[in-house]
Amino acid sequence: MTGTVFRRTDDRLGEFTVRHVDPDGDVELLHRWLTHPKSAFWLMNQATVDDVSRQFHRIAATPGHDALLGLHEGTPAFVAERYDLVGSDLDGVHTIRPGDVGMHFLVAPTDTPVHGFTLAVLRTVMELLFSDPANQRVVVEPDVRNTAVHRMNRAVGFEELGPVSLPGKTALLSTCTRSQYHASLTGPATDQEVPR
Template sequence: MSGIGTFTVRPLDPLKDAELLHRWVTDPKAAFWMMQDADLQDVEREYLRIAAHEHHHAYLGLHDGEPAFLMEKYDPRYVELAGLYDPEPGDVGMHFLVAPTDRPVHGFTRAVITAVMRELFADPATRRVVVEPDVGNKAVHALNAAVGFVPEREIDKPEKRALLSFCTREQFEAATARGVTA
């Protein structure tokens, strides 16, 4: 990614990574993650629950080998969006969270979402990525648009009003080819 470094992901270890994740998800910049008041045990429980779920997976994202972001992928037929839209074959749901930092790097978050999308589309079965960010999360709406997401409609989830958006492999490749993803 044009001088930003190398991104990789590994499966999240809910117990070993819980302290790190706790710092990330309770940071004021992670308000839309909705875990501001979580204690360490809450974080462990949530990620143990995800680890045990057949249709939901969490990964720790590394930047040049150092923890830098959280990535979740899920099957929207069973998790997050079950019953809220008509899923298509090859749909994959996604969440991502960039670690808080005191020294932000210009273009870093865009590079992270690009790396997340590349990881998801590395699976040939993935035809379309689905996201459901809070309607008030304007920063993530801009990032999603930059990698090719197209909003479809607002939906009501139990915990929030969300902007249901989709990005096909072709839309992602077109956005990346235009150079809008850093």
Template sequence: MTFAFRPVDPLKDAELLHSWLTHPKAAYWMMQDAKLVDIERAYMEITADEHQHALLGLQDGEPAFLMEYYDPRHRELVGLYEPLPGDVGMHFLAPATDRPVHGFTKSVITAVMARLFEDPATERVVVEPDMTNKAVHALNEAVGFVPAREIQKPEKKALLSFCTREQFFKKKPSLLATGVSA
């Protein structure tokens, strides 16, 4: 699977994002009760913030997933760990579907990681998924993340995990062998 990326347009994409983020499958995004205006506002804030970014992953030109990345020195993880130069925080969402495609979510996280590592300044990707989100822990491990420790964020207990450029590219040949492309 091959994907392209484009920035989220907070107003044009709000309805689509609302359907994705309020779906029960997206419970870990904690936006189940969000109204359309809440989604518009949240993504207008992200778009206006130099320290965080939201992209739509496109498959055949159509929105297929959401990717967010941020500077952990300024957002999300401030005070919860000591960031290194080149650290980039990341979230992704493969939306619920009535017709699941085997390997799609692994393709998505692989493409997201490849996109982040396209920037030569990115040395390590940092994630902080909910401790109970075992499915994403397995996906993270598949692309090279190594858990560091449990942290307490205001909204959840999270598993702080890291993936260096070297760890990702060491895993990437096996991902490509299974038909996953970024």
């Protein structure tokens, strides 16, 4: 269940690996990350350890929904979700196309951010998603107020489609095709960093 499912080496920052979340073994770590003030847009600031455990057990039990723990040089550094849009909060709000996959990501909060780290994490997540030939377009719905993540999303090729109302937030619906992502790799690098 928790073996490596993806590996990527970043030219500047080294090795990133991804494995499935262990809802029991990772719960304390995930609780610390999700309840940190810098993770407010995940809407779990008041969650208990049991709440977080239930959330990740629910994800593990849902077909087409995966929670993934990312490690940088062997140290846990981010969490991501990939999910089937059918039956999600976006079903009926967004026109789902064959090959669409939903994604969320959270970089572990830190007081000592590394320049370019969030972009390297997001590229790792995008490479993971596009390593599955069935995935042709990534769909995200971050809070409209989360301007830092909007900059990151644009840096990897996301196109902003506009605001949509979802449970608990107004989201900025954005999509990125495989070709848009690949085109972003040859564009100018961003100096923006998401606070963690």
